[in-house]
Amino acid sequence: MKNTRTLLYVAIAVVVLALLGSSAYTIWQDQQAFRGSEITPSTVAAPIQLQRLDGTPFDLSQQAGRVVVLYFGYTHCPDYCPGTLAKFQQIYTRLGEQASQVDFVFITADPDRDTPSVADEYARYFNPAFIGLSGDIETLDPIWRNYYVGRQIVPMPQSALEYAVNHSTRAYVVDTQGNLRLTFPFEMQVSDMTHDLQLLLAE
Template sequence: MTLRRGGRLALLFAFALGMLALSGCHHDNMQWRLTDVSGHMPDLDFKLVDDHGKPVTGQDYRGKVVLLYFGYTHCPDVCPLTLAQLHVALKQLGPLADDVRILFVSVDPARDTPDVMHAYVSAFDPRAVGLSGAPRDLEALSKRYRSAYTREPDQADGQYEVSHSSAIYVFDRDGKARLLSTPANPQDDLVHDLHQLLSPGSPS
């Protein structure tokens, strides 16, 4: 679920505008359609648990182009929509998509166990990996990439939702942050930029 109206949404909008202002600073000759964050965000780095219960780090995904997204399995709308759109985008890439990994990072570790995460991400794409971990580790990773999430109050049935930002962070094969995709970006823009990152001879 996207961040609700008010201060948090305004903060995210201001961040997006700031990233757009940086998009003119290219470190290569590529013509990106998404927001270029090269040199402005940290490398892919974390210590979490994947959806098989195995400890993993950012280093485990070197050699792959990574799409990092924060969400949770009980999300009623934006998470399933985003994962479905990523699946379609990867299908459009054809064989190149084998070198892409979707890292779906849970912001609801209390409910998103490895088994739950595995069933969820597998329903969308075989190249999707569910990641979870201790709340402090998830919070640290979220802050590292200037993301945000908050647990909403429990509803009458004891259930709750988690408000979270909805950007997709794109990292190259060397784990360098390269691009930022938001819901405002057409899917074709993501496909175009991923194709450039994945094509032989593309700069890392």
């Protein structure tokens, strides 16, 4: 009887340990999984070559070893753009020392109003380390198309702004090897975006 009871306790212990192990593995798997929209298979990010305000070139292909977060918007945007860049600032803070390995890049969808100086000032308003880029239509148009940036000019004749720009609101994430790996929807939580960037930095 005593042996039977001992065997029963051992069996229960084995089951409990198995369940705990399975639970721990599931948690570990979740911690290793991306929470943004993963691009599979990953592809080499489309080229972006624009000039910074100081005249130095920004060439996406030369950012190897860094994670790059791209966002397309415009400085007169009333909601999505300031909301997204405010989230980027929170992410930057959460990353701590790792933030120095990430470039947050704002590219205008409204070059008629967003000159290089305007785009740069707008990005730097949220964080001095952020990069704001502009250019002429001929240079920007293939970039918009390559990143599927939906862009539509909406006349606003009764407004001093004259027009608004409807545009895509996702952020695009390029890994340290120059591959387009993820997109972040506007509604994604800061903690989840930070988690994904840390996974990419750890690769």
